[in-house]
Amino acid sequence: MEFHVNSPILFVLVGAIIALVVAQSVFFLARAVKRAKELGIAKDTVKKTVTSAAVFTIAPAVAVLVGVVALSKSLGVALPWLRLSVIGSITYETVAAGNALEAAGSGAGTTITDPAVFITIAWVMTVGIAAGLILVPFVTKKLQRSMGKIGMKDKKWGEIFNNAMFLGMISAFLGYVFCDVALVVKGDMSGLIPVCVMAVSAVVMAVCGLMATKARIRWLTDYALPLSLIVGMVSAIPITALLGG
């Protein structure tokens, strides 16, 4: 068959794989909802979990879509569609595609016409990040069992351990927000952009928390995170204009 980055057969193939992945999510969703009922988790809690997860996902998903658009210039639409719907994050796929394009001696931005280059890139993108995909089915059970034992004997420690994990992850990303502030001493204020955006988002979250408890606007807690995310992202537009990107 004649090759083209946007060949219909590519869309059929990619569509089939993505349908399989969605089926997996639907399967686990249905079973978890059923189990929630058996465990006596309030129907309202399940409903709120579903709606706020859906609302929260919108902005990050659109950001992923931006990655599809960016990669589609050289790779066509089908391959980035697959790669960013499964496993890939924008950072990884861009790096992987870039490495493969560089190895092939082809520049980014020009549409690939050689099927061998295209297939090679697909291989690099697939193999480069397959560790989790291949290992998770085999190690998760054991790992989860041993982790589940923490806090069995000492409930209080179990709870602290749980919070410590989340805090550890959050602190790493907070550090990342500050990674360019050292540029300020050189007169480059752009390092402060992520710090200001984070501060805006934090303030929105704090205000939501206060209003939810003090003014008893209960629904606000369910949407506080997506709200702080969106307001933070929107604030990045004037902040970047002010501090220079």
Added chain:
Amino acid sequence: MKKELNYMDSVHRYGRIWGIIVAIALLSFPLILSLIFKTAPDFGVLLAGIIATAPMYWAVGIVEIFTYVPMLGAGGTYLSFVTGNISNLKLPCAIDAMERAGVKATSEEGEVISTISIAVSSIVTTLIILIGVICIVPLTPILESPVLVPAFDMILPALFGGLAVVFISKNAKLSVAPIILMLALFIFVPALNASTVGIMVPVGVIFTVIVARILYKRGVL
């Protein structure tokens, strides 16, 4: 107790089956491309590309499994490692859901809530990308408009600012040490940036757990 074992066991059983099926489908995708277009990959380029990409991402991937499994729960793990975007989407979504439902990640209630939030998030992400792919022609100028670029660039700070408030306000004493450590590292080590933050997540997690243990033993927490 017996029932709990049953549900968890079934999650692992189906997780493995689905995981293996999806892994085969994804890994065979480039192979099928070769068959359809009757073209072999360029092996020299392939090797160079894999050497440039795989070592770092395999290392990160293996560390990620150990770091994220206890936070995501079993069902959440089986889904997240297929659908990706863990630290910037799935995990914050699950953490927020568990926090609001008042359940622990290591309990079965946490397992169920985490799975529901991650499954919904995965489905919604796929739908949005599908809509985007169908409407890519009219959407491209909007998504690439210079006005919106800063907003998408700043998604992580916007996400973690809100999340940090929730967790720091609830664990003020515990959060001091890890935040100081991470700020110092990221400010003073130039090699730490957007592409290396993934490596620092397990460092932060292990460090915070150790600090928590010390503070707990001393009766501070």
